[in-house]
Amino acid sequence: MTTELVAMHMSDGIVNAPVSLAFGLVALVGLAICVARARRDLDDRTAPLAGLVAAFVFAVQMLNFPVLPGVSGHLLGGALTAILVGPYVGALCVAIVLVLQALLFADGGLSALGTNITNMALIGTFVGFAVAVAMRPLARRSRAGLILTAFVAAWVNTVVASLGFVLEYALGGQGLALGTVFGLMAGFHALIGIGEGIITALTVGAVAAVRPDLVYLLRGERAGLTIKETTPR
Amino acid sequence: MSTPTKNRRYAGFLGAFLLVALLLAGGASYLASSSPDGLDAVTQSGCEAVETEGGEQLQGECIAQNAGEHATAGSPFADYAVGGNEALTGLAGVVGVIATLAVAGGLFWLLRRRSGP
Numbered sequence: 001m002t003t004e005l006v007a008m009h010m011s012d013g014i015v016n017a018p019v020s021l022a023f024g025l026v027a028l029v030g031l032a033i034c035v036a037r038a039r040r041d042l043d044d045r046t047a048p049l050a051g052l053v054a055a056f057v058f059a060v061q062m063l064n065f066p067v068l069p070g071v072s073g074h075l076l077g078g079a080l081t082a083i084l085v086g087p088y089v090g091a092l093c094v095a096i097v098l099v100l101q102a103l104l105f106a107d108g109g110l111s112a113l114g115t116n117i118t119n120m121a122l123i124g125t126f127v128g129f130a131v132a133v134a135m136r137p138l139a140r141r142s143r144a145g146l147i148l149t150a151f152v153a154a155w156v157n158t159v160v161a162s163l164g165f166v167l168e169y170a171l172g173g174q175g176l177a178l179g180t181v182f183g184l185m186a187g188f189h190a191l192i193g194i195g196e197g198i199i200t201a202l203t204v205g206a207v208a209a210v211r212p213d214l215v216y217l218l219r220g221e222r223a224g225l226t227i228k229e230t231t232p233r
Numbered sequence: 234m235s236t237p238t239k240n241r242r243y244a245g246f247l248g249a250f251l252l253v254a255l256l257l258a259g260g261a262s263y264l265a266s267s268s269p270d271g272l273d274a275v276t277q278s279g280c281e282a283v284e285t286e287g288g289e290q291l292q293g294e295c296i297a298q299n300a301g302e303h304a305t306a307g308s309p310f311a312d313y314a315v316g317g318n319e320a321l322t323g324l325a326g327v328v329g330v331i332a333t334l335a336v337a338g339g340l341f342w343l344l345r346r347r348s349g350p
Contacts, residue, residue, distance in 0.1 A: 008273070009272070010272060010276075011276075011297070011300035012300060012301040012304070013300045013301040014276055014297070038344055039344050039346060040346070042341050043345050046345075047338070047342045047344070047345040048247055048341075050341045051337045052247055052251055052334060052338070053337075054333050054334070054336075055251065055330045055331075055333040055334040055337065055338075056250065056254045058254075058329050058330055058333040059254040059255070059257040059258035059262075059330050060254075060257060062258055062262040062313060062322075062326050062329075063257060063261055063262060063264070064270060065266055066266045066268060070268050070269070070274065071274040072265075072269065072271075092340070092341075096333060096336055096337045097337075100329065100333055100336060102305065103308070104305070104329065104332060105305075105308065105312065105313055105329065106303040106306045106308055106311035107312070109300070109304070110305070165272060173299075174296070174299065175276075175279075175294065175295055175296035175297075176295065176296050180278070181275060184275045185271065185272070188271035188274060189271050191271075214246075
């Protein structure tokens with residue numbers, strides 16, 4: 001039997017069937033909540049943008065960059081999508097990319113879709129967004145602040161998403177000591193997170209340079225400024 | 234509220250965004266590193282990839298040996314190639330960008346809040 005070596009996401013059988021199934025349910029419930037909440041963030045203007053953000057994530061996920069000899073990394077896209085189109089729509093963007101990669105491109109196992117979606121679409125996106133929201137005052141102050149926010153949120157989303165895999169492996173994987181898996185995953189993804197951070201910062205910075213009104217994280221910026229202007233000093 | 238000029242400029246922005254995605258998937262994808270990514274490097278840790286008649290095989294002891302053959306390995310675009318031809322990765326990438334745009338854009342368009350006429 002040949003073993004696939006060019007895949008980018010978790011394959012079938014890496015964690016056992018019960019754990020795969022359990023995370024399949026986690027992913028289903030999480031995505032159902034996202035579908036319900038995404039409606040609020042989608043209108044005639046933002047829906048086409050969100051579709052393009054998903055297509056952009058698919059494209060950039062193909063671009064593996066080297067991080068160590070023999071080890072590469074690629075964008076996960078959680079913070080990127082959450083900052084541009086919000087966490088609910090963003091999680092759906094990443095999930096759609098993962099589903100199409102598994103169905104069309106044999107990348108990421110079908111039974112591993114639940115774990116892959118949980119890690120990259122749900123954990124990555126919501127953790128990335130939480131960091132971005134915590135840094136929003138800085139992001140609103142200047143373009144540099146927004147770019148720094150995007151970088152930090154993306155770095156954290158990469159590392160925490162990789163820890164999702166460590167959790168799933170602890171529950172239903174075998175073959176390597178758990179401490180080793182934790183150390184290698186966290187170490188590799190601390191490096192990959194730098195690449196994720198740079199790509200996210202560049203993308204968010206480019207969109208903000210031409211259309212800051214389209215950046216979800218900055219919404220309400222103008223209202224905030226108006227209030228500031230009318231506040232007597 | 235939205236004037237034709239504003240709409241045209243927004244369409245231009247979206248078109249530029251799509252063009253960037255197509256160029257990255259269709260062109261820059263040839264420059265991508267072929268080393269295993271962080272996750273695969275971990276699951277292949279302890280194994281060595283050996284070229285055999287049936288393709289690459291993992292020898293040694295590692296997590297990835299628990300991995301099964303992919304259920305959609307027979308897809309024409311499996312492994313970001315076209316019919317097994319890796320020289321056509323760019324074409325597979327363009328197909329993926331358009332498919333993602335169609336599925337995601339379609340879903341988001343259906344989900345959107347409808348504005349009154």
